[in-house]
Amino acid sequence: MFLRMATPRLPVSRLDVAARLLAGALPRSVTPMIDRVRLDARAMLSSLGPGLPPVVKSRAGQTARPTPLEEIDPIDHLLPRRVAAAVHQLGRDLGMLGGMLSGRTPPPTIERGPSAYASVDQTPAGSLASRRVRVTFVRDETPDARSFGLAFDDGSPIAFEAGQFLSFELSVEGKLERRAYSLASAALPGVEPFITVKRVPGGKVSNAFLDGVEVDARIRVLGPSGLFVVPDDAGDTLVLIGGGSGITPLASIAETCLRGDQERRVVLVYGSRSDADVIFRARLESLAAEFPERFRLELTVGPRLDGDTLRARLGDFPRAATYFLCGPGPMMDACREALIEAKVSPARILEERFSRRGALDVTFEDQPVVVKAGAREHRYQCRAGQTLLEAGLAAGLSLPFSCAMGGCAACKLELVSGQVHADESSCLSAQERAAGFVLTCVSRPLTPVTLKLDA
Numbered sequence: 001m002f003l004r005m006a007t008p009r010l011p012v013s014r015l016d017v018a019a020r021l022l023a024g025a026l027p028r029s030v031t032p033m034i035d036r037v038r039l040d041a042r043a044m045l046s047s048l049g050p051g052l053p054p055v056v057k058s059r060a061g062q063t064a065r066p067t068p069l070e071e072i073d074p075i076d077h078l079l080p081r082r083v084a085a086a087v088h089q090l091g092r093d094l095g096m097l098g099g100m101l102s103g104r105t106p107p108p109t110i111e112r113g114p115s116a117y118a119s120v121d122q123t124p125a126g127s128l129a130s131r132r133v134r135v136t137f138v139r140d141e142t143p144d145a146r147s148f149g150l151a152f153d154d155g156s157p158i159a160f161e162a163g164q165f166l167s168f169e170l171s172v173e174g175k176l177e178r179r180a181y182s183l184a185s186a187a188l189p190g191v192e193p194f195i196t197v198k199r200v201p202g203g204k205v206s207n208a209f210l211d212g213v214e215v216d217a218r219i220r221v222l223g224p225s226g227l228f229v230v231p232d233d234a235g236d237t238l239v240l241i242g243g244g245s246g247i248t249p250l251a252s253i254a255e256t257c258l259r260g261d262q263e264r265r266v267v268l269v270y271g272s273r274s275d276a277d278v279i280f281r282a283r284l285e286s287l288a289a290e291f292p293e294r295f296r297l298e299l300t301v302g303p304r305l306d307g308d309t310l311r312a313r314l315g316d317f318p319r320a321a322t323y324f325l326c327g328p329g330p331m332m333d334a335c336r337e338a339l340i341e342a343k344v345s346p347a348r349i350l351e352e353r354f355s356r357r358g359a360l361d362v363t364f365e366d367q368p369v370v371v372k373a374g375a376r377e378h379r380y381q382c383r384a385g386q387t388l389l390e391a392g393l394a395a396g397l398s399l400p401f402s403c404a405m406g407g408c409a410a411c412k413l414e415l416v417s418g419q420v421h422a423d424e425s426s427c428l429s430a431q432e433r434a435a436g437f438v439l440t441c442v443s444r445p446l447t448p449v450t451l452k453l454d455a
């Protein structure tokens with residue numbers, strides 16, 4: 001399993017905020033220089049006196065570093081906390097409104113509401129309630145991958161952004177299992193939404209889908225949700241890199257972009273084990289024929305896609321492009337490393353990781369958890385290896401969640417104290433991680449922890 005512990009950060013100073021504001025006002029090309037001057041200034045000031053913490057210091061055996069410039073949000077540091085939260089929310093609402101006015105599909109269905117966060121034991125996360133979809137068609141894509149057309153049972157459309165997923169609830173062997181599957185169809189009017197499920201050896205849900213789900217089956221889902229979507233500032237080129245069933249959100253993004261956007265170029269590098277395993281071959285080749293100027297398709301068949309293959313296929317990586325990675329963990333790690341080596345900004349790399357990965361390599365013990373919600377406190381015990389969400393729900397708390405896999409941020413809470421070990425997650429923003437938020441669905445406590453729900 002690929003695990004990441006949050007790197008301790010030194011407190012953000014006025015100097016950091018000033019540097020961030022300056023970087024925002026000047027061309028991006030001078031940002032590295034501003035950052036260097038900031039770090040040098042911090043080092044110099046800290047050597048003169050106690051005004052600023054040193055650039056690097058040891059804390060409880062860990063090294064704390066200045067917060068990276070791109071993670072500093074001046075709004076959070078210049079405005080009172082509640083005002084900053086309101087400004088962020090207003091920005092999200094305006095973005096949502098702008099998207100709707102410009103004809104884009106609505107954002108995730110995960111709603112917010114003051115009451116959902118006011119008291120964990122009184123207010124169920126009703127806005128996250130699942131809905132029923134009906135399977136409208138079943139189509140084989142490869143010998144072990146099958147597509148399932150979907151429609152909400154009540155007839156309402158499944159509105160989503162290309163790259164988002166649904167979390168399915170299936171009863172397998174008497175136990176409720178939940179898995180997320182990306183919508184693989186284009187997010188365009190008139191296109192019937194579908195997911196594509198690839199059989200995983202021993203995989204309970206994928207096998208249940210392929211062996212038992214037929215046309216007219218009804219399944220409960222949460223979502224659509226997820227932030228693996230094309231950002232507004234994505235630039236004029238999208239580079240999509242995928243392996244195996246990781247093609248599903250990428251195919252949606254590629255087709256939506258090519259058919260719905262008149263200008264953006266798309267490069268898709270897609271690796272499969274064998275010719276027979278190439279999912280959507282005909283669809284992708286037909287897009288390449290239809291959009292020869294704007295779509296470059298690089299299929300690789302054979303050994304797993306890695307940094308060398310990527311360099312061979314892409315040549316110079318377009319620096320101003322936005323990169324999307326989805327596929328097996330080792331493939332994603334290798335490709336990400338190659339992109340970083342090629343000086344692609346991490347902010348330009350989006351990742352989607354759905355697979356639960358291997359066994360944890362850390363030892364957990366039972367830990368007490370406190371959840372503060374306004375003036376109230378709720379206490380429960382997290383058994384060794386349980387996630388904060390699993391234990392909280394088992395204790396009867398109505399904590400917010402949706403995908404339960406680290407992909408939607410619905411379960412985001414502030415970690416007030418203590419340490420957690422979290423699965424790699426791509427859906428918390430750098431600012432949210434720096435501000436101490438954790439995803440309870442993929443976080444396990446290493447020490448007693450206190451969490452905070454916004455009242």
Ligand code: FES
Nearest residue numbers: 402404408409441
């Ligand atoms: S419930 Fe979706 S990230 Fe935790």
